[in-house]
Amino acid sequence: MTEVHSISKNTSRVSDYKSRFGPDGLHLFNRETGTNILIDEVMIPTDRWSKAPRQVSIALTNACDLSCTHCYASKQKAILDFDLLTTWLRTLDLNGCMGVGFGGGEPTLYPKFIELCEYATNETGLAVTLTTHGHRLDEAFLNKLSGNVHFVRVSMDGVGSTYEDIRGRSFDELVKKIKLLKETVPFGVNYVVNAATIGDLDEAAQIADNLGASELLLLPEVPVGRGKGIDDNTNRVMQEWVRNYLGDVRLAISETHTDGIPVCEPFEMETGISSYVHIDAMGILKTNSFSQDGVLVNHLKIMDALKTLRDRS
Numbered sequence: 001m002t003e004v005h006s007i008s009k010n011t012s013r014v015s016d017y018k019s020r021f022g023p024d025g026l027h028l029f030n031r032e033t034g035t036n037i038l039i040d041e042v043m044i045p046t047d048r049w050s051k052a053p054r055q056v057s058i059a060l061t062n063a064c065d066l067s068c069t070h071c072y073a074s075k076q077k078a079i080l081d082f083d084l085l086t087t088w089l090r091t092l093d094l095n096g097c098m099g100v101g102f103g104g105g106e107p108t109l110y111p112k113f114i115e116l117c118e119y120a121t122n123e124t125g126l127a128v129t130l131t132t133h134g135h136r137l138d139e140a141f142l143n144k145l146s147g148n149v150h151f152v153r154v155s156m157d158g159v160g161s162t163y164e165d166i167r168g169r170s171f172d173e174l175v176k177k178i179k180l181l182k183e184t185v186p187f188g189v190n191y192v193v194n195a196a197t198i199g200d201l202d203e204a205a206q207i208a209d210n211l212g213a214s215e216l217l218l219l220p221e222v223p224v225g226r227g228k229g230i231d232d233n234t235n236r237v238m239q240e241w242v243r244n245y246l247g248d249v250r251l252a253i254s255e256t257h258t259d260g261i262p263v264c265e266p267f268e269m270e271t272g273i274s275s276y277v278h279i280d281a282m283g284i285l286k287t288n289s290f291s292q293d294g295v296l297v298n299h300l301k302i303m304d305a306l307k308t309l310r311d312r313s
């Protein structure tokens with residue numbers, strides 16, 4: 001048996017776990033604690049493998065009130081229909097998907113955002129996460145969000161003036177928002193790594209730790225949208241930094257830049273579309289958020305769109 005995450009805080013019952021069947025074995029996941037258990041002695045027949053991807057990210061809207069220097073998001077006006085979204089979430093859940101991540105644009109600008117999180121948490125067994133710039137989080141919003149989301153990712157590229165040059169917002173204000181957030185829901189920090197932000201990594205990791213973050217996700221910049229891409233030297237420095245990292249906050253890195261980084265990949269066989277897909281704010285299903293190609297889901301049932309995407313890949 002392979003434990004993916006620590007189960008030291010585990011006081012949960014088997015009924016708290018959602019199960020998923022795949023080529024790597026039986027996967028159990030508790031969305032309240034974030035505990036994953038992979039029972040890899042169990043051989044699951046192919047016809048019983050879960051049909052939905054393990055994780056799906058959805059850009060609810062392309063709207064955003066910031067204008068970051070490296071922004072990847074499409075600037076084309078687009079927003080997803082609420083009823084369509086709830087249908088997709090229900091179907092994905094029934095087909096063994098473990099979690100959905102709402103993003104954008106800025107997902108908190110989605111008009112029925114709280115209702116959507118409520119629906120996903122109460123009507124499905126999906127783990128609900130969101131990625132936000134954090135500046136719209138206040139007590140009233142967080143009170144409504146409480147209990148309706150399982151994990152929040154806050155973007156924090158650089159600290160102090162580095163952050164402010166990139167995001168055009170006060171770093172101190174961001175820290176205040178994160179302090180409010182940590183009272184409501186577990187959170188992690190997303191960190192775009194490029195030549196401007198690499199020098200702040202030590203301080204950022206320390207601040208993330210002090211604030212109580214449970215994960216620091218490194219996102220080496222990719223050349224999409226306004227992003228120029230991480231240069232070779234910065235990439236080397238980042239690899240070295242990861243190798244020497246002794247901090248307490250768990251490190252994670254985007255799949256695009258795992259070369260030269262010691263990573264733990266428990267799901268060795270359940271890869272590609274079986275592992276993850278993205279739906280953009282136009283309703284196009286893609287293998288990842290940076291891809292230019294995909295399948296328009298709006299006119300298809302989501303499982304049919306997945307099959308079309310799988311056949312094309």
Ligand code: SF4
Nearest residue numbers: 064066068071105133
């Ligand atoms: S990077 Fe995120 S927060 Fe910044 S402009 Fe783009 S969508 Fe908005």
